[in-house]
Amino acid sequence: MQIYRIDHVAQVTPDLDRQVALLEGLFGFRRVRSWDNPAEGVRGARLEIPGSRGQAWEVVAPAGDNSSLRTWLDEHKGRPGLHHVGAEVPDLEAVRAELEVRGIKPTDWAWGRWLEASLSPPEHGTGVLWRLRGPGTLDMCGDGAASAAEPSEPDGPSLGVVALDHICQAFHDRDVLARWYRDLAGFVQVWRTADEEHPDMADLVLNIPGSTICWEVIMPRGEDSFIDRFLERGGPGAHHVTFEVADWDAALAACEHHDVPTFDDEEGVTDGAAWKHTFVHPKHTGGILVQLFWEERPGVWVRSDKVPPPWT
Structure with missing residues (x-):
């Protein structure tokens, strides 16, 4: 398989607004998109990372009663953390086949628009979760239901x-x-x-x-x-x-x-x-x-x- 672009790093949190405020304030990130999609169980925001052209930071939080993110937080005792790395691949079905040959069963999300899988050797346990999308399936992490967001003014100096x-x-x-x-x-x-x-x-x-x-x-x-x-x-x-x-x-x-x-x-x-x-x-x-x-x-x-x- 081939990864030709890292799109974003995503963290999950129980309090979306508080985390976005931290990233805009201390880190100096700029919010460019937000969404609320109970059908997919996700509220989220996409933020630009200064200097990292084409790569973003995303914050996601549970929405609706059956959100997989709520389950994730419950499994982690309510603690927030890094959820996945999002990337683009030339051929999503080829990736699926390659992962299955290596003993990794990816999870389909959003009607086949992307796959999620740990890309570490399966015999050593779960590693870092990756979210992979292919060309022609550009919706990822709520993009299809997204809206533009007005960035807030940072409260004081940022990390630079x-x-x-x-x-x-x-x-x-x-x-x-x-x-x-x-x-x-x-x-x-x-x-x-x-x-x-x-x-x-x-x-x-x-x-x-x-x-x-x-x-x-x-x-x-x-x-x-x-x-x-x-x-x-x-x-x-x-x-x-x-x-x-x-x-x-x-x-x-x-x-x-x-x-x-x-x-x-x-x-x-x-x-x-x-x-x-x-x-x-x-x-x-x-x-x-x-x-x-x-x-x-x-x-x-x-x-x-x-x-x-x-x-x-």
């Missing part, structure tokens, strides 16, 4: 996001998952840490052909890895989402203005250029761990000289 950089997935073996994504959808490994670089983790980064968004895979190392604890709680799902910001001091000032703390700050200098990164806890973002980074020159935060050798 300039791009959605990558989505990170936790998995027990980074190479197993990387090979799976390569064989399934042509993901290309472009960067990896040395096995011994970090005491509690190892990671690699995959390019998604046709997308500016990358896919990071992190795996546990050592006897007390935070990734082991994450996998024990929820399995091999999305761990965090990473955004680049234009001005580090301004981003931290925006967090302070909105009473949003950060943690695990790190900084360094690579090839004479500075970089910094930090995290925002899911309880301050609507259920998703968010990483923020800034780099003085492109390519110094994630070193371009860590190109991996060919797989054997």
Whole structure:
């Protein structure tokens, strides 16, 4: 199968208006569309991510009595979180056939306009949910019943996001998952840490052909890895989402203005250029761990000289 464009990242929440206000205020996203479709069980809003042309952030909430999102929230003890990644494929039926050959049974939604499936190896449990649509089926996530939305004026400074950089997935073996994504959808490994670089983790980064968004895979190392604890709680799902910001001091000032703390700050200098990164806890973002980074020159935060050798 081939993914030729990431369309959006979607999070589910019990309180749509509150989450949209957070994204417009702290994150500086701009709402461009909203919908309320009880027949499909969804209320939602689509927001533009600054700098991420063609890719959006969507917030969805239950609508009606039989919403699958209400079931999702019940299964997660009412906690919001990342729901799915939306993408376009050239041939939806070919994707269905490929997934079924690999032991993945996709779910049809909206009368065949899109499919939903976890694209992780099924023998390792449910991973990240993907929503896939093909050409000629452009309605996705309420678009058909959508209406334009007037963006609100942000309350104070925002983070100054300039791009959605990558989505990170936790998995027990980074190479197993990387090979799976390569064989399934042509993901290309472009960067990896040395096995011994970090005491509690190892990671690699995959390019998604046709997308500016990358896919990071992190795996546990050592006897007390935070990734082991994450996998024990929820399995091999999305761990965090990473955004680049234009001005580090301004981003931290925006967090302070909105009473949003950060943690695990790190900084360094690579090839004479500075970089910094930090995290925002899911309880301050609507259920998703968010990483923020800034780099003085492109390519110094994630070193371009860590190109991996060919797989054997």
